[in-house]
Amino acid sequence: MNACISVVCYKSKTLSNGENPLMLQVSKGGKRKYQSLGISILPRYWDFTRNKPKPNCPNREYIQKIILDKQRELQQRMLEFNTEQKEYTTTTLLNNENTKFELKTVSEFYHELIEKYMHEGKCGNRLIYKSSFNSLNAFSKGKVDIPFSNIDISWLTKYEKWLRSKNNKETTISLMFRTLRSAYNKAIKAKCARASDYPFNEYKITKFNTTTSKRAIAKTDILKFKTEIQPVGKRQYIELSKDIFIFSYLCGGINFTDIANLTHENIQSGRLHYIRQKTRKQIKIGIPQEAMRIIEKYSKTGKGYLFPILDSKVHKTALQKQNRIHKLLGKVNKNLKLLAAQLGVEANVTTYVARHSFASVLKKSGVNIALISEALGHSDLATTQIYLDSFDNEQVDDAMKNLL
Incomplete structure (x- = not known):
């Protein structure tokens, strides 16, 4: 008796992004076994009657290819078992202990x-x-x-x-x-x-030594970026570069990618609510008046976003967004170096310096060490954001009064 092979959207498990995993369902002799296909889908894009992605499903052709390739693989394996007159179970069929290597370059x-x-x-x-x-x-x-x-x-x-x-x-x-x-x-x-x-x-x-040099700068140097600046050559985005640096510093060290993706929906009851692109961690933090003024300055020219980095009518795919952010980040960091030289800040200033400085200034101000983690100096400050989210809003707001 041959096994029955199908693919189902596994509603019993929901991933953090709201998607459900697609699973191979193999039935034989009254027994049923599941195996993940390694892909997931939002339930609204899955036809549960026909067990296949709906026509409006993003990456539909790619998902169908994976499903068909896996079904063909199992069907070929069943054929081999039958040809050799070998008995098999759902477990041996899925485990494929006799699989030959398909070496690739x-x-x-x-x-x-x-x-x-x-x-x-x-x-x-x-x-x-x-x-x-x-x-x-x-x-x-x-x-x-x-x-x-x-x-x-x-x-x-x-x-x-x-x-x-x-x-x-x-x-x-x-x-x-x-x-x-x-x-x-x-x-x-x-x-x-x-x-x-x-x-x-x-x-x-x-x-390999992966420790990095300290990136944070003193509060006195941070405050220099709040002063009026003189035009630097013919470079674009000078004012925007300065404002993004200050905004990041004031709003929990939010990084450039997350700033680029902010919309009006991320402002709730005067607080900034967003999900970090890198860690998928939800962040909720107060917006100081200075930061709110920066938002109001650009919100009308943001083209669907709070800041004029992405254009909702132009940058639609994830790849288009990434390319745009990468391109503009390079310009912003060049401008910050020019501004630092003009303001007498002796440091290699980038947007990430604002992130490190946010944590460093609070730490030196005597803020609870659990709030500002010891991840400073490392390239990843995800731990800092996790600690921020674990405290009450009042604790975070009180701590942020030390920034200016």
Whole structure:
């Protein structure tokens, strides 16, 4: 008796983004087993009667391809069992213990990963793996069409020396190696590479020094950015750059990407409510009067957003938004460096300095250390935001009085 294979939208489990996972449902001999397809969907885009995505479902063709590929794989496996006259259960059918490796080259696997993240709208992941591939491609002079087994300790040592010869910072080298290691692990899991060839058990990437220099500046230097400024050459966005820096500092160290995505809906009862793009953590924080004045200054020219960074009529896809934010962030950071020089601030000022300075100033003002975490100086301040959210609004508001 053959197994019955179908795909269902698993409503018993709801992910943090409101989507439900798509699951393979295999039934045989009165027993039923489920296996995740690795993708999820909002229930409004799923036809529960026909068990397939609705015509208006985003990435419908991509989802259908994954479903059909997996169904064909299981049907082929059933055919092999029947041909060899072997008994099988739902568990052995899904576990596929006899699966043969479908080895892929580094180039093939990277391109599949990049395409997958693009279809899923995970632009951050896509950019990381694309940067990693471009680095590998430059190092190998375009010869990335190699099996993963070629990446051994000797290969990795040469790659490290090449990265250093290009004057890459230690944090950049660490990121390149961590991304390559991640891709290798994913390839092993997908049976596109062999675990026996894995080089990172011996080649430790923890040796790279990923500590960064302190990014925070003093309150006195922060306040200089509130003064009137003189035009700097013919560069655009000078005033916007300054205002974004101050707004970030005043509003909990909110980063540039989150600022770009703010709309009027994020202001509720005089407070800023938003979900961090990076961690998906919900943030609720008071808006000081100075920050509200900055919002009012740009809200009418925001084209669907609070700040004139994105245009709701132009930047519709996740990739379009990412490209626009990346482009404008570069301009804003260049302007901040020019402003810092003009104001006599001796520091490499970027939008992230506002984020670090927010936490540093509160810490030096005697604010509860649990509120401002010890994650300062590291590239990720997600812990700080988690602590902020765990306290009452009154505690956060009282702490923020120390900013100016």
